[in-house]
Amino acid sequence: MPDALTRRVVITGLGCVTPVGNDLEAAWDALLAGKSGAAEITLFDTRDFGVHFANEVKDYNPDSFMEPKEAKRADRFVHMAMGAAKMAMHHAGLKPGLYQPERAGVVFASGIGGIRSIEEQFERYLRKGPKRISAFTIPYLMINSAPGYIAIDLGMKGPNYSTVTACASATHAIGLAMRHIQLHEADLMICGGSEAGISILGLGAFTNMGALSTRNDSPTTASRPFDRERDGFVMGEGSGALVLEALEHAQARKARILAEVLGYGFTDDAYHITSPDETGVGPARAFSQAIAASGLKPTDIDYMNAHGTSTIFNDRTEAKALQMVFGDHLSHMAVSSTKGHTGHLLGAAGAIEAVFTVRAIETGMVPPTINFTTPDPECGGIDVTPNQPRRREINYAMSNNLGFGGHNATLCFGKFRG
Amino acid sequence: MSMSREEIREKVIDITCDQLKVSRDQIKDESAFVEDLGADSLDIAELVMEFEDEFDLEIPENEQGIRTINAAVDFISGKATK
Numbered sequence: 446m447p448d449a450l451t452r453r454v455v456i457t458g459l460g461c462v463t464p465v466g467n468d469l470e471a472a473w474d475a476l477l478a479g480k481s482g483a484a485e486i487t488l489f490d491t492r493d494f495g496v497h498f499a500n501e502v503k504d505y506n507p508d509s510f511m512e513p514k515e516a517k518r519a520d521r522f523v524h525m526a527m528g529a530a531k532m533a534m535h536h537a538g539l540k541p542g543l544y545q546p547e548r549a550g551v552v553f554a555s556g557i558g559g560i561r562s563i564e565e566q567f568e569r570y571l572r573k574g575p576k577r578i579s580a581f582t583i584p585y586l587m588i589n590s591a592p593g594y595i596a597i598d599l600g601m602k603g604p605n606y607s608t609v610t611a612c613a614s615a616t617h618a619i620g621l622a623m624r625h626i627q628l629h630e631a632d633l634m635i636c637g638g639s640e641a642g643i644s645i646l647g648l649g650a651f652t653n654m655g656a657l658s659t660r661n662d663s664p665t666t667a668s669r670p671f672d673r674e675r676d677g678f679v680m681g682e683g684s685g686a687l688v689l690e691a692l693e694h695a696q697a698r699k700a701r702i703l704a705e706v707l708g709y710g711f712t713d714d715a716y717h718i719t720s721p722d723e724t725g726v727g728p729a730r731a732f733s734q735a736i737a738a739s740g741l742k743p744t745d746i747d748y749m750n751a752h753g754t755s756t757i758f759n760d761r762t763e764a765k766a767l768q769m770v771f772g773d774h775l776s777h778m779a780v781s782s783t784k785g786h787t788g789h790l791l792g793a794a795g796a797i798e799a800v801f802t803v804r805a806i807e808t809g810m811v812p813p814t815i816n817f818t819t820p821d822p823e824c825g826g827i828d829v830t831p832n833q834p835r836r837r838e839i840n841y842a843m844s845n846n847l848g849f850g851g852h853n854a855t856l857c858f859g860k861f862r863g
Numbered sequence: 864m865s866m867s868r869e870e871i872r873e874k875v876i877d878i879t880c881d882q883l884k885v886s887r888d889q890i891k892d893e894s895a896f897v898e899d900l901g902a903d904s905l906d907i908a909e910l911v912m913e914f915e916d917e918f919d920l921e922i923p924e925n926e927q928g929i930r931t932i933n934a935a936v937d938f939i940s941g942k943a944t945k
Contacts, residue, residue: 513884514883573916576915577916579912580909580912581905581909
């Protein structure tokens with residue numbers, strides 16, 4: 446292994462804005478209590494749509510994290526990114542002045558960025574003509590407005606960009622942020638993702654693809670990962686952020702270390718633009734790479750936060766990959782998908798799920814897969830931690846996400862040992 | 864248009880407060896949008912758009928004179944009485 450890659454990277458801060466809670470404590474409590482955030486959509490009128498519910502973030506006020514003038518110039522996905530990032534920094538005990546700006550960076554993901562702003566401005570164009578298209582339209586829609594605004598606010602002048610791989614976007618962001626620290630390109634990175642895709646085009650298009658649950662009469666039981674009665678995913682929105690630091694940087698400032706980021710695996714199916722290769726080989730390779738990069742064996746893994754979207758395609762493919770890589774060890778490890786609670790946050794899914802995975806390591810609690818009533822024989826042998834959280838020692842845990850485009854991205858985290 | 868100068872001034876101040884997120888008591892007639900009220904080039908573009916929309920007129924792109932609240936009210940009053 447090249448010398449540079451031996452640099453250890455630790456997590457010192459977590460933040461999130463989710464459909465089940467607008468901060469880490471609220472979200473984690475809701476996960477353990479098995480609460481779903483799904484309800485009737487309030488962001489726009491869904492009368493003519495086939496699906497009327499989603500996992501919206503409720504009562505979120507961006508003015509707590511941004512100047513009102515800045516908030517006015519940014520899309521909802523940036524509002525939530527800023528909240529998650531600043532709460533993670535607060536959690537880490539960091540603020541400008543406590544780090545060298547040139548050695549601090551941001552990798553922040555989104556799948557579709559400011560799609561609601563695109564719709565609004567196009568509607569303005571149709572109504573009032575081209576001269577009334579807002580001068581803020583480009584920063585509204587740019588996915589990289591999230592890392593851009595975070596950098597401005599926190600004075601971070603190191604590596605800064607977005608990753609865009611649909612539902613694996615944030616997972617890539619976290620892996621690459623770790624890499625920048627390993628390569629000595631930064632000592633401190635904020636990483637994660639944000640999504641606010643519950644919009645006319647988002648809801649309409651996912652509905653027409655047949656990807657969404659149509660359980661309009663029971664939103665809170667609609668997202669049921671790995672359950673045989675599932676009928677599609679439930680759209681979610683929100684943001685998650687992690688503060689990563691070089692171990693010596695964290696120790697020098699006597700930071701509380703929550704866990705260590707050990708490695709990642711990134712692969713692609715090279716198969717179909719929206720359907721996974723159902724052999725499961727693509728995600729299996731990502732799992733194996735993440736485990737190997739972490740210097741571990743499959744039998745070392747105690748918990749996996751699975752992508753588990755509650756679509757037949759995803760859940761069965763992911764189950765095959767789990768069976769392939771972990772074999773008999775599946776009876777000794779816990780698996781769960783927190784999308785039963787939160788719905789699917791698309792490009793931010795990997796961010797909040799990494800946050801939850803780290804929290805699971807830290808607290809020794811596995812969040813459950815809710816709405817699990819009928820096992821799917823195709824997902825056999827996997828202990829999905831049905832409906833109730835479980836206490837167990839977690840030394841090593843993984844978080845996995847698959848994205849349209851055939852992207853498979855897996856992260857491996859470990860309990861910190863000095 | 865039959866708006867008085869005072870009515871135009873009130874509207875200009877309303878729009879400026881809303882666009883630049885400043886409070887009314889921060890605004891004086893001689894306040895400059897950029898130097899005193901913190902506007903950048905994107906804010907100016909938005910302000911001009913809002914003035915055009917509200918008063919149903921066109922402000923030419925090279926209209927450099929509208930630097931202050933007073934100048935905006937003068938320009939709009941002049942146009943509006945033509």
